[in-house]
Amino acid sequence: MKSVITGVFFTSFQSREYTLSEKINLWRGxxxxxxxxxxxxxxxxxxxxxxxxxxxPVYFFEGIHDYTCNYTLTKEYFEKLQAQMKGFxxxxxxxxxxxxxxxxxxxxxLEKDVLAGATNLADKI
Numbered sequence: 799m800k801s802v803i804t805g806v807f808f809t810s811f812q813s814r815e816y817t818l819s820e821k822i823n824l825w826r827g828x829x830x831x832x833x834x835x836x837x838x839x840x841x842x843x844x845x846x847x848x849x850x851x852x853x854x855p856v857y858f859f860e861g862i863h864d865y866t867c868n869y870t871l872t873k874e875y876f877e878k879l880q881a882q883m884k885g886f887x888x889x890x891x892x893x894x895x896x897x898x899x900x901x902x903x904x905x906x907x908l909e910k911d912v913l914a915g916a917t918n919l920a921d922k923i
Contacts, residue, residue, distance in 0.1 A: 809898055851880040857912055857920075858885070859904065861892030877923065885911060885920030 811821050856879065860872050869888075876886045887907055892899035911919050 805898055806895060846875055846878050850878070853882060855912075855915065856881040856884040857887065857907070857917075859887050859889065859896050859907070861889045861894055861896050861899065863893040866894045873923075883915065883917060885917035886923060887919065888921050 807825070810824065813821070816824070856876075858872060858876050860867070860869055862869055864872075873886065876884065887896075887903075889896035889900045889903065897904050907919050911917055
């Protein structure tokens, strides 16, 4: 993905699952979310201490080139997390948006693992 505008913004408007007003409201919400105000709290939050166990299936989709969510830290958290079922999926040609950057692989995982309640395509950890 060369640009957030062409890779995410325009792509989100091509989705048939949402109405035009929902698509516009998504980006209006992102713009007014005051994300920066939450930054310090997010940086101080250690999920390994707060969320150690989930009673639902957990699927992590992680781009190896992601500089927003550190791949190594994400994998370490995944390994500590307890869940009834969990799968970690590495996307070698992706950064922060595997759903756009490797959409066919995402689709295959959703169809063959997530909908089937399996982790057959997950990384072997």
